[in-house]
Amino acid sequence: MAARPRLFLKLATGALLFLFPLSWMAPLLRAGWLPFFDLDEISVLSGLSAIWAKDPLLALVVTFMALFAPMLKLIGLLLVQVRLASPRLMPVLEWTGRLAMADVFLIAIYIVLAKGAIAGRLETAWGLYLFTGCILASLVLSALTARARP
Numbered sequence: 001m002a003a004r005p006r007l008f009l010k011l012a013t014g015a016l017l018f019l020f021p022l023s024w025m026a027p028l029l030r031a032g033w034l035p036f037f038d039l040d041e042i043s044v045l046s047g048l049s050a051i052w053a054k055d056p057l058l059a060l061v062v063t064f065m066a067l068f069a070p071m072l073k074l075i076g077l078l079l080v081q082v083r084l085a086s087p088r089l090m091p092v093l094e095w096t097g098r099l100a101m102a103d104v105f106l107i108a109i110y111i112v113l114a115k116g117a118i119a120g121r122l123e124t125a126w127g128l129y130l131f132t133g134c135i136l137a138s139l140v141l142s143a144l145t146a147r148a149r150p
Contacts, residue, residue: 005144005148006081006148009081009141009144009145009148010078010081010082012137012141013074013077013078013081013141013145014078016074016134016137016138016141017071017074017075017078019130019134020070020071020074020134022130023044023127023130023131023134024043024044024045024066024067024131025043025044025045025127026043026125026126026127026130026131027041027042027043027125027126027127028042028043028044028047028107028124028125028127028128028131029041029042029122029123029124029125029128030042030121030122030123030125031121031122031123032121041125043127044066044067044127044131048062048063048066048067064099065099065100066100069096069097069099069100070097070100070134070135070138072096073093073096073097073100073138073142074138076089076092076093076096077093077138077141077142077145080093080145081145081148087146090142090145090146093142094142094146097138097139097142100135100138101135101139107128107131
């Protein structure tokens with residue numbers, strides 16, 4: 001792979017190391033019980049906070065999948081890209097990426113359940129697109145890094 005595409009991979013992976021934490025604080029959803037009340041914003045971090053208050057074991061699993069797995073994967077990718085780690089690490093990073101995708105599934109289920117269960121409004125917010133974009137970009141960067149020849 002030429003120097004420019006490799007530089008792009010490194011820069012894009014580094015950008016995701018900044019964008020992922022930003023997406024955790026960004027509003028994913030706005031929810032309200034009745035159409036005429038203000039909507040509360042829900043982010044990954046506020047959702048995790050609510051889960052920690054109710055079920056610490058579930059919160060530990062979701063925290064690992066939503067926060068730590070994507071960051072570990074990105075750090076590993078960057079280490080492979082800058083040649084501080086062996087490309088043989090890629091299968092482990094792919095497995096870690098699968099764990100990170102579980103949070104997208106959980107969010108989708110909660111949106112579907114909430115739309116059917118509450119008598120009010122549920123709107124998606126810009127953070128949901130940022131969070132989803134970070135996950136999809138991470139998948140693309142993983143595939144491109146795996147294809148790059150050392």
